[in-house]
Amino acid sequence: MAPYSVYVRAVRLALEEKGVAYRLDPVDVFAKDGPPASLLERQPFGRIPAFEHDGFRLYEAGAIERYVDEAFPGPALQPSAPRERARVNQLTSILDSYAYRTLVWDIYVERVSVPKQGRAPDEARIQTALPKAQLCLRAINDLMDDGPYLAGAALTLADLHAAPMFAYFTLAPEAEALLAEQPAIKAWWASMSRRPAVQATAYPA
Numbered sequence: 001m002a003p004y005s006v007y008v009r010a011v012r013l014a015l016e017e018k019g020v021a022y023r024l025d026p027v028d029v030f031a032k033d034g035p036p037a038s039l040l041e042r043q044p045f046g047r048i049p050a051f052e053h054d055g056f057r058l059y060e061a062g063a064i065e066r067y068v069d070e071a072f073p074g075p076a077l078q079p080s081a082p083r084e085r086a087r088v089n090q091l092t093s094i095l096d097s098y099a100y101r102t103l104v105w106d107i108y109v110e111r112v113s114v115p116k117q118g119r120a121p122d123e124a125r126i127q128t129a130l131p132k133a134q135l136c137l138r139a140i141n142d143l144m145d146d147g148p149y150l151a152g153a154a155l156t157l158a159d160l161h162a163a164p165m166f167a168y169f170t171l172a173p174e175a176e177a178l179l180a181e182q183p184a185i186k187a188w189w190a191s192m193s194r195r196p197a198v199q200a201t202a203y204p205a
C-alpha cells in the first residue's frame, strides 16, 4: 500500500498506536493503466487500503481501523459509552464526506502537488474550497468540547482518521489563516504532529 495515501496512513496510525506489527505491500493505485488486478481482487473500487489479517480480508479504512482497535490488545481507541462512541463515528463521517476532498484534493493537491508537477493550480477550485474548509473546521471545532482530542479527553480513531488529512492540508499556505480561526484544532494538530506514530508514518519519511 502506498505510504503517501491518507487512508493507508490512518490505518497505519491505528496499528502503530495499538502496537501491532504490520507489513505494507506496495501498490501503485494511480498506475497509468489503472489499479492492478491484484488490488481489484481485494478492493473492487480500486482504492487503498486493502487489509488482511490471518486470512481475513477487509477494505474501507474506517472499518479496518475499528477492526484493528477491537481485534488487538493495546489502548482502546474508541470510547465505550454510546454517545462518546457516536461522536467518534460522526467525526469520521464528517472527515470522509466533507473534509477529505476539500482539505486534501481541492486545497493541498491543487496548491502544493499540482505546481510540483509543473502545472498551474486551479485557483477557482481553491477559492471555492476555502469556505467549505472553513465550515469543516468549524463543525469539527464545535464537536471538540474541551478537547484536547477531537472527541474529548482521550485519543480516539477520530484523531487518527483526521491526522493524515491535516498533515497534507497544513502544507498549503491557506491552512494558516483557516486554522487561526480555530485555535483548538490548531493546538490539536501541533500536538498530534509530534506523536511518535504520526512521525513514524510521515510521508515523505
Ligand SMILES: N[C@@H](CCC(=O)N[C@@H](CS)C(=O)NCC(=O)O)C(=O)O
Pocket: 005, 006, 007, 008, 029, 030, 046, 047, 048, 049, 059, 060, 061, 062
Ligand atoms: N472509502 C475508501 C477511500 C479510500 C481512498 O480514497 N483511497 C485513495 C488514496 S488515499 C485512493 O485509493 N485513491 C485512488 C483513486 O482515487 O483512484 C476507504 O475508506 O478506504
